[in-house]
Amino acid sequence: MFRALIYLLPLALTIYAFIDCLNTPEDEAKHLPKIAWVFIILLFWIVGPLVWLGAGKMRHAPAGGRTPSEWHRNHRHEWVAPDDNPDFLKALKEENKKDESLLEDWEADLRRREEELKRRESGAGPEESAPPAS
Numbered sequence: 001m002f003r004a005l006i007y008l009l010p011l012a013l014t015i016y017a018f019i020d021c022l023n024t025p026e027d028e029a030k031h032l033p034k035i036a037w038v039f040i041i042l043l044f045w046i047v048g049p050l051v052w053l054g055a056g057k058m059r060h061a062p063a064g065g066r067t068p069s070e071w072h073r074n075h076r077h078e079w080v081a082p083d084d085n086p087d088f089l090k091a092l093k094e095e096n097k098k099d100e101s102l103l104e105d106w107e108a109d110l111r112r113r114e115e116e117l118k119r120r121e122s123g124a125g126p127e128e129s130a131p132p133a134s
Contacts, residue, residue: 010046017041017049021056028058 021029021037029037037056041048082088 010049013049014041014045017052021052024057030056030058032056 018038018041021034021041024034026034032040037052040056041052044051
C-alpha cells in the first residue's frame with residue numbers, strides 16, 4: 001500500500017498542476033510562458049509541479065469575476081450579475097413599459113369586442129352596431 005502511495009501522490013500532484021496550468025490565463029503565469037510551464041510540469045515529474053504551484057502562478061483572486069475559460073477571457077465585462085448593471089435594469093423597465101402598453105391595448109380591444117358581442121346578443125341589429133375597427 002505504501003509503495004502505491006509513493007507513485008500515486010506525485011502522479012496526482014502532476015495531474016493537478018498540469019490542469020491548473022492549462023486553466024490559468026496566460027497573463028497570470030509568472031516568469032515563463034505557459035507552454036514552458038507545461039513542459040516543466042511534464043518533464044520534471046515531482047519538482048516541476050511543486051515549482052509551478054510555488055512560483056509559476058499569481059495567487060490572487062482575479063478581478064472582474066474572471067474565469068479561466070477562453071470565452072470569458074475574450075468577453076470581459078465590468079458587471080458580474082445582471083442586476084448590478086444599471087443599463088440592464090433600464091432596458092428591463094423599458095421592456096416592461098412596452099409590455100404594459102401592449103397589454104392595455106389588448107384589454108381595450110377585448111372590452112370593445114365584449115361590448116359588441118353584448119349588443120348583438122341583446123337584439124341590436126348589425127346596422128345599429130358600430131363597424132369593426134380594422
